[in-house]
Amino acid sequence: MTVWCLGSVNADHVYRLPHLPAPGETLAAHDYARGLGGKGTNMAVAAARAGARVELIGRIGPDGGWMRDRIAGYGVGIAHLAEGDGPSGHAIIYVDAAGENQITIFPGANREIALAQVEAALGGAAAGDIFVTQNETSLQREAADLARANGLRVIYAAAPFEAEAVAAMLDVTDMLVLNAVEAAQLEEATGIAPGDLPVGDVVITRGAEGVRWIDTNTGKTRDFPAVRVDPVDTVGAGDTFTGYLMAGLDSGADMAGAITLAARAAALKVTRRGAADAVPTRAEVEGWQPS
Template identity: 35%
Template structure:
């Protein structure tokens, strides 16, 4: 099975600050770093480092050629990446000493995905393949419907969640969701965390859900099974790529037919290793590192 990631390609501007800037406040950054990023790029690299056969489809600006090189160097197929005449998508990220971050995204070239381009790419994939999407590019509703016509399975990370996405996206076509608590509440219209997954399964009975709960761990649920996994104690340096690493690793293992508990374990270890290093895609570990670390990290049981 090949995985096609229709995803964003960003240049991250990371500002290291004492605290997140407040309304009306001007602060100085102690350090500025540039990294490759975007949920799409990060998840493609995580997929490749986890051993998946992954293709990335997306648009880069005239300043984004380096992103294509980075993907290729990490083992991602870049056959379907195209350059536009505009500015590349980018993110402004504040990182505080605890490792927490906040992010502002500018779509740029990521919003130049067209229906014609989508059709050209999807001609090369079929029902034995899987398409991964996030909400950082244009045309995702069209991508989903065209995948359904071709019987291509869809995995969706509905981030960043938006009113337009909630109002228009055909969620019933999704086979596998990756969501956090914020996205879970918005999708289910349920404020009680304990009721979110039950509500979503009733709404989308043919879908499976991977529900990340931060320091509490993660839940996988479909209409037949429920599995949980805890977290690992590591020194947190930068959480920027934590979710993307988890998504890529879980999906790679899932596509390879591994049991769900093994998918959760490897994805959790990989995510823990990622937050212990700075940057987005550079912090994503190789599968060899994950397999070596899984027996040495301190495990904390899942907490509901």
């Protein structure tokens, strides 16, 4: 089967700081790096490195050739990664000494994806494939409708959180993946508790508290412990989790097995600097022994 990812492609400009800046504060960075990122790209790379066949549906500008080549180098299909005239998306990322971050995103070409491009891509999908998207591109709902019509399983990562965008996706989503902050924001915006959402599976990542899976069809909730590590960089950890979760399900694992694999992958990722460039391979995840 194939994972079809309608996703963002960003150049990540990462500045390492002694602490995250307060309002009005000027700080000198002690390190800078440019890397490959974007929530969609991170998830696609993670799924591919976990062993899934992945096709990325996205858009870059003339400045994005290096990102296209690097995505392909990580095993992600780029036949549906279009190039336009405007600038590619990018992110300004601050990372402090504890690995926590602040991120500002310029969407650029990610918001210029055309419906015809999505239709052409998903026209090659098969029933039983997985479709995943997030909130850094255009056409999330339209693409999800097409995916559902073609018999794909729709997985939606509700980030960056936008209440209106998330509300528009709930009735077409089979699995919702979000972090604890986003879950609280969604409940505040809708008045609906996570277990009562019209979505079959709700997966909430909770940092050091692990992962919560809610099967809304049965009403059962299961918590999974976090893998304890000393974080270096948390950028892309949630995307790594989602990508590995999809790949685990695509390979035939049940939810518990896929979540356990995904949690290990995300934990290993935060011990490394970078986003898509730092996503571990499945062999690395399976052979890793946390200290």
